[in-house]
Amino acid sequence: MTNPTAQKFGHPSTLVAETAHWLVLVRPQQPTLGSLVLVCKDAAGAFSELSPAAFSDLKTAVDGIERLLTDFVGYARINYLMLMMVDRDVHFHVIPRYEGAREHGGRTFADAGWPGQPSLADHVALDDAQAAALAAELAGRWAGA
Numbered sequence: 079m080t081n082p083t084a085q086k087f088g089h090p091s092t093l094v095a096e097t098a099h100w101l102v103l104v105r106p107q108q109p110t111l112g113s114l115v116l117v118c119k120d121a122a123g124a125f126s127e128l129s130p131a132a133f134s135d136l137k138t139a140v141d142g143i144e145r146l147l148t149d150f151v152g153y154a155r156i157n158y159l160m161l162m163m164v165d166r167d168v169h170f171h172v173i174p175r176y177e178g179a180r181e182h183g184g185r186t187f188a189d190a191g192w193p194g195q196p197s198l199a200d201h202v203a204l205d206d207a208q209a210a211a212l213a214a215e216l217a218g219r220w221a222g223a
Contacts, residue, residue: 080101083169084103087105088104091209091210092213094114095220097142099128100135101116102143106204107203110187111151112146112151112216113173115170116139116172120132152176153176154175157171158172177193
């Protein structure tokens with residue numbers, strides 16, 4: 079069973095990868111190309127409520143994310159934002175950061191906040207089909223890595 083946060087971000091159609099305790103999803107609003115949401119599958123509304131196994135498995139998820147996005151985007155920095163103001167399940171917004179812009183699928187993805195804080199309001203909005211297509215592409219890269 080999926081939690082409400084994962085559902086809000088399009089699970090299962092936006093699923094890139096899954097570990098024992100974490101879901102890696104495409105973020106439909108892309109402040110930068112390759113932006114993801116890392117959602118814990120544990121029933122936890124606070125970071126301190128995660129099980130020791132979920133904390134340990136976070137390393138597996140982060141290693142996979144950084145390997146994937148290094149290859150896909152060639153980021154200079156990566157931001158993990160835990161913003162849980164609206165969506166209460168433990169999750170991170172994963173924003174790869176880069177100077178300039180990246181092109182993908184005929185669209186331009188600029189990092190409007192570079193080199194400062196990410197500008198989440200400035201994003202490329204993917205529709206359901208575009209988010210699912212990006213998730214499928216990234217899932218293929220994850221599996222091939």
